[in-house]
Amino acid sequence: MKRVRYLVLFPSVLLLFLSACNTNETTKIQLAEVTRSLFYAPQYVAIEKGFFEEEGLDVDLQTTWGGDTTMTALLSGGADIALVGSETSIYVYAQDSRDYAINFAQLTQTDGTFLVAKEPKPDFTWEDLTNSTFLGQRKGGMPQMVGEYVLKQNGIDPHNDLNLLQNIDFANIPGAFVSGDADYVQLFEPTASIFEKEGQGHIVASFGEESGKVPYTVFMTKQSYIDENEDSVISFTKAIYKAQQWVQKNSSEEIAKVIEPYFEDTDLDILTASIERYKEQDSFATDPILDEEEWNNLKNIMEEAGELPADVPHEELVNTQIAEEVINN
Structure with missing residues (x-):
């Protein structure tokens, strides 16, 4: 007679075993956008087309209405990633912030x-x-x-x-x-x-x-968040890059249909015409890289307006390695 042996797992070991078997775990990311805008169409495409989900991310989008409140949410931990004008990262840096915001993925590349x-x-x-x-x-x-x-x-x-x-x-x-x-x-x-x-x-x-070209709206996060969650930031950037490519390849009407839930009070024909205007003037960035020429153009505009608090080098507040890795792979 064969003796049947049973595997007995203590509770702590059982939890570890089940966790290892679960391959569908997702990482939650709190994302704050400075306003609700058709200008951010690729971001809504990334959500609606499931590109974030494909990268194992559960993105919770909140609209924080204004650059100051958006940066407060980011710096205080109320948001993991912020979509806001890149000039705000310079303002924060100039205030001698210890854990300042790093621009890692560009979404729009002209004024809107x-x-x-x-x-x-x-x-x-x-x-x-x-x-x-x-x-x-x-x-x-x-x-x-x-x-x-x-x-x-x-x-x-x-x-x-x-x-x-x-x-x-x-x-x-x-x-x-x-x-x-x-x-x-x-x-x-x-x-x-x-x-x-x-x-x-x-x-x-x-x-x-x-x-001309300027890093008008950019995804940014604190350097400490990148240090502790680099894989998540890379996955986030991959999803945005997928959305940017999808927007480039599809018609304005198709884009409008996808993002229509975010603009319920606006007719589809208006959404389509508006997206077409942005596409015609290349407002949507085709990849997430914020290059040095665009950064210098931003500083020139800020200086001309008398609003540049510090001449911050590109490499100080911009991380292009993540975007470059995403594109190359």
Whole structure:
């Protein structure tokens, strides 16, 4: 008679055994975006197409509404990764932060705003802004700094040649333009296209086309998080790169259909037209690498606006090794 032997596992050993057998474990990442914007289409594609899941990540997206609150969430541990303007990493660094934010994956590579006029301007030139009332963005933020940079490049002194308004909160700028006396406003999509469709404004120029390549919106995290979770950051970057490639290969309408759940109050045709504008001016980065030329362009824009607190070298606040590894593999 054969003697049957049973494997007896004590509770602690059993837990270890079951953990080793579980190959479907995911890593949770708290992701904070500075605002909800069509400009961030590849990020929503990465979520909706399951690219994060393919990399073993469970991404919890929260909108933190503003650069200051987004960076506070990141630096305090309320978020693991932040999607925000790369200028914020320079502001934090200049405050002698011990554990400052590192830019590791670029999402957008141009300004995302458009110049919208209240009245039709079929023959618009930048000189038309002279002596006008211009409703701008928050002082020290990328939209405002790029706006001022473009105006100066076109011979307009924003503080002397026009009436520049900067006292309206970001979320209230569209409403203030409609109800106020401003002749021009700087708007993101899809608001710019919605205004044009409804006859409340007319798109006359693109700040993205005028300003050139700049690391406008970037994924960043604390250096300590990279040190402790490098594999997760690499996996995150892989998912973003997949999304960037998918956006490049697919039509604006197909992209709009995928990200429509994030913009339930906007018609599909407006989403499609807005995405097409961004694709035409190469606003969506095709890969996550933030190169030195773009970084220097950012600093030039900040310096021109009088907002550069320190001349921080590219290698100090930008990690390209992760993105390069992702692309090469």
